[in-house]
Amino acid sequence: MAAAAISKLLGKNLEICLVESDQIATVGVGEATIPPLLTLHKLLEIKEQDFMVATQATFKLGISFENWRDVNEDYIHSFGTTGQDCWAAGFQHFWLKGKQQGIASDYGDYCPELLASLAGKFAVQPKLGLNYAYHFDAGLYAQFLRKMAEKHGTRRVEGKISEVQCCNQTGMIDRLILESGEQLEGDLFIDCTGFRGLLIEQTLHTGYLDWTHWLPCDSALAVQTENTQPPIPYTRSIARESGWQWRIPLQHRTGNGLVYCSRYMSDEQAEKTLLQNLEGEPITEPRQIRFRTGQRRLHWNKNCVALGLASGFIEPLESTSIHLIQRGLVRLMQMFPHSGIVQSDIDEFNSQMFSEVENIRDFIILHYHVTNRRDSAFWRHCAGMDIPDSLAHRIELFRETGKVFKVPNELFGENSWTQVMLGQGIMPQQYHPIVDQMSDEELAHFLNQIRTQSKRMVEQLPSHQDFLRHYCPATMP
Secondary structure, three states: HHHHHHOOOOOOOOEEEEEEEOOOOOOOOEEEEEOOHHHHHHOOOOOOOHHHHHHOOOOEEEEEEEEEEEOEEEEEEOHHHOOOOOOOOOOHHHHHHHHHOOOOOHHHOOOOHHHHHHOOOOOOOOOOOOOEEOOOOOOHHHHHHHHHHHHHHEEEOOOOOEEOOOOOOOOOOEEHHHHHOOEEEEOOOEEHHHHHHHOOOOOOOOEEEEHHHHOOOOEEEEEEEOOOOOOOOEEEEEEEOOOOEEEOOOOOOOEEEEEEEEOOHHHHHHHHHHHHOOOOOOOOOOOOEOOOOOOEOOOOOOOOEEEEOOOOOHHHHHHOHHHHHHHHHHHHHOOOOOOOOOOHHHHHHHHHHHHHHHHHHHHHHHHHHOOOOOOOOHHHHHHOOOOOOHHHHHHHHHHHOOOOOOOOOOOOHHHHHHHHHHHHHOOOOOHHHHHHHHHHHHHHHHHHHHHHHHHHHOOOOOEHHHHHHOOOOEEEO
């Protein structure tokens, strides 16, 4: 992503070198995305159909959270907006009064993306568009972007790094020495070496903020299976005894995995749980991933910028991993050090990254902490643990008043927080008084009109599978 974006958008006056080794596999499980990726693709002038065919992609309208609020209780966090807001209050306030009066149905009935998810329908409609993202094969996506990067002048060097040399005076990275003996000098280094953090941590000793006291899962198993049914237009997140299982449908296969806490579930139990809950025959062996939730103390340190897993890790519950690569990359291009490294750029970059990552962290903790589950030691721990003050304030504000306020540099908006807090079981105690400006008849008409329009829009859509066949059919890789 970094090589493709920088070479395409800034590359005319830069010499860009991508060091990669075919012997080092990528994690390769970041297969679900969120809508901002479409913005990056527009910047890079990527044709959607070409990208989808190349990566076996399907469309995604949201995430189904199953067993999170309690066992056998499900809800969907969908993209887009629900209902209509007014200048003083979000739609949830109108819905709350309607619910109290018995004239409102489920909150999701007022969101086209959610209704289309449940109906298995989808289409790209520029004028009456759904908000959507993608499921894709992460390995094929990397190949697709590599071709783009090389097309725009990136020089790819195959090999492993054996040594990183720094300047004795400045402490900045001077050069990389490869196992082949080749030396690569540079002014700016982007660390994409995953959890190892070869440059940002092993060389510059940047330090790490550990968040496992709030997000205790530390392990994952990933396995791919054959498709047994047409792909659905949403990701499934199914809470299990000590973690959760993902299910991501592509055109040619399904991605599966189990995120779990090794303190409460052994590796053997985890593998058994995952394999017993698969749909379709496995086509790969389960692959284990160990991780520690948190972020580097600096995302940009000296002349090194860390992206992806090298910068930190928040489990992929809301499909934010690729998004954070994109945000770091866009910020870097906005603050690109054309005339040399400037400390004020570094400080602003880190400040913005910290706040965005911390807000995502709080959103993920919300799913674990606000739950009625007490059926295992893991869920009892999550429900009883201390949480960040910033999240505690948001929860109490919503519980007491129904209000949600988006903060600067925040990914998730009012509708996302509202859907998840309602889905996890928080029902606000009051609604905003501006709702009472409507008569009961006006409120009933307002709610009914939105619900009817949403339903009609979805009824006109083709099935997700039919649209894929028409729009971007991919052959087996």
